[in-house]
Amino acid sequence: xxxxxEDYLKIIYKLGGFEKLVNNKKxxxxxxxxxxxxxxxxxxxxxxxxxxxxxxxxxxxxxxxMNIAITMIRGHRLWEVFLIRHLGYSxxxxxxxxxxxEHITPSRLTVRLDKFLNYPAYCPHGSAIxxxxxxxxQTPLYPLTMLPLNKTSxxxxxxxxxxxxxxxxxxxxxxxxxxxxxxxxxxxxxLTLNLEGKLIQISYKAACHIYVDETPQx
Ligand SMILES: [Zn+2]
Numbered sequence: 001x002x003x004x005x006e007d008y009l010k011i012i013y014k015l016g017g018f019e020k021l022v023n024n025k026k027x028x029x030x031x032x033x034x035x036x037x038x039x040x041x042x043x044x045x046x047x048x049x050x051x052x053x054x055x056x057x058x059x060x061x062x063x064x065x066m067n068i069a070i071t072m073i074r075g076h077r078l079w080e081v082f083l084i085r086h087l088g089y090s091x092x093x094x095x096x097x098x099x100x101x102e103h104i105t106p107s108r109l110t111v112r113l114d115k116f117l118n119y120p121a122y123c124p125h126g127s128a129i130x131x132x133x134x135x136x137x138q139t140p141l142y143p144l145t146m147l148p149l150n151k152t153s154x155x156x157x158x159x160x161x162x163x164x165x166x167x168x169x170x171x172x173x174x175x176x177x178x179x180x181x182x183x184x185x186x187x188x189x190x191l192t193l194n195l196e197g198k199l200i201q202i203s204y205k206a207a208c209h210i211y212v213d214e215t216p217q218x
Pocket of ligand 1: 124126
């Protein structure tokens with residue numbers, strides 16, 4: 001499926017375009033499309049006053065673009081909570097269907113959904129849900145690969161990407177679990193984890209997408 005305007009705004013936001021310029025190459029990589037298509041779409045977004053765009057430097061969101069991006073993110077994360085909590089979805093299934101639902105959710109439905117779910121602060125993958133005013137409070141976390149050996153921490157967030165989510169869920173990784181890294185294989189080899197008292201191994205690449213902190217999620 002070709003990404004639409006809203007997908008662009010969301011990706012620019014996620015790449016930091018709420019406070020700095022994001023270059024076209026990064027956007028093309030994240031959306032897995034040709035750079036030429038990106039340039040064309042950015043021109044449209046600029047004409048609609050959704051982004052500021054500087055040739056050869058990149059783009060960042062205007063307030064109007066930011067509001068749309070945050071509305072998408074808020075809808076996406078609330079739907080994920082609903083799908084997992086009430087319909088028994090897996091991590092990756094919820095992410096996939098939330099990608100569709102976020103584009104067609106009217107604001108009154110988002111409000112009711114939020115209330116029905118009792119105002120969750122995080123999505124099931126540990127990302128903070130923006131509040132109705134569009135503010136996001138995500139405490140800074142660091143990747144599992146940076147955790148000193150044998151130091152106990154909590155798993156707080158994972159990157160939302162289909163294959164990664166399936167892989168992580170299969171290994172038993174869950175948000176809120178206590179984890180220690182007991183060993184890292186040479187040359188970015190696999191990590192051995194003590195996950196809630198059980199020893200498991202995960203790839204170094206996956207570990208870069210698991211974020212931890214010494215404090216549990218509140
Ligand atoms: Zn999520």
